Amino acid sequence: MVKAIPKVSIARNGLGSYIQPCYKITLQYCNWGGSSQGLRDLLTNGKLNQFALNNLQTIFEIKQQRGHPLLICNYNNNTQHEVEIKNLSDSEIIKKLDEYIQRSGNERFKYNHKVMSDNDSVRGIWSPLFEPKDHRHKI
């Protein structure tokens, strides 16, 4: 009698468990260029090791390639963010890392909406029947 309509459940990250969306960061540096000086400092002075130990849930990959240095952040919604870090000092790069490791991977957008939810409204949709009978518009 009753037929079932196939549906897929909706993920609610943070409810029950939280999985950090940023799973991999590639640090790309140049061994020769001056713009990579900050990143080279970061790699040699052990600050990155400390940072990686505090963020065990993310893989840090180090890649040598000529050109300006880059941070390539991979998120679990199949997106990649490339961050330019040329001429930044090591502490500034740590700040960038800290910022991008916490992101969701979605594009940033201006939040203008009053409510954003997967759930239905608790009060329900307004209906003209809520208006008392005497106040209704009469034709």
Added chain:
Amino acid sequence: MFKKINNVSTTRSKSYALKFSPIIIRQLHSSILLQQATTQKKSPKSFDTPKPNIKYDSITDYQSYKSNNIYSHRLPESTAQQSPPLIALHSRLNLPKNYSLSTLSQALNLIEEEEGEGLVNNYSLNKLGTTLLNYFINEFYMINYPRLPSEIHNMACKSLIGVESLSSIGKSWGIEIDEITKLDRFLGQENEFMKYGRLRFNNNKENKVKIDGLTEVVDSRGRFKQEDFAYAYAVRSIIGGLYTHCGEESVKQFINDHILSRKVKLDSMFEFKKPSVELINLCNKLNFKEPVTIKLIAETGRLSHQPQFLAGVFVGNEKIGEGIGSSLKEAQTRSCVNSLLSYYLYSPINENGDQVNLPSDDKRTSYKFESLIDGGDV
């Protein structure tokens, strides 16, 4: 005319069974076993599980099972500890410390033992995980929604633990697929331990020509790719591995946190062909003495371009449900659907107004069925 081609998924599950072919024997525990293994005739075409003549010390002693497995070996824990993706996945999922990294690596391995390096694959962990998932999810819906029709119940379980859902969970866990060929790995000088933390399955990429806009699908309806199945296998195996290391309680918590926390829109899963007829059948079944009547409760703007009607379903003086529609017919149908849904989606609470206990909640005290017993399907 056309030859029916078997699904790849079914052929793969068949070929999961152990085959006899030249194997690398490591971690050998007794020479007698070796003789038994080598004297067996090679039969590469048969997919049946071979029954080596091995005597176990006792059926309940699992350690004796492990030592009898000479066909394959597990990844050493020291090797697994050098794989960054494994450590990252372990801490991302917040797994307990006694969940070993080698089991986690095994859960990501779908390659058969004789085709790869002889490492054990996740076949058994997947079976275990499937059983656990089926049990806990079915239990949740059985107890919390006792009046769900069986089709809706099955669909609700499928929406949580079907391939589509599980593969998206696997992707959200940041599991990567091992797509690098041996040559690239050699040329790129990649750390050999990296691959133990990636999802490994036979995708036969090397023998295929890739064309833009074309994707290979596996199942008959053309919804899933091979990687979707691989992700689902991996997720189930990780859950199975959790059971082997930490027991039932932590598995239950893990399933609650990661899978039951997803939202399932039960009310949008129902499809009624004739709601009013079904409602009347239901009322007959419930032995209501008075007839079902649908009455107009309120209306507004009947002559305008946007009229609204509020209809209610009554049995005697009792209102079962109501619905709003922009025509009389629509309001009638909606009120019938709403009253059917309010019957089916009934969720019991106990005397204190809390959620009902599940049978698996407390093992020490015998389970007492608190919720209302349902009348069954319409």
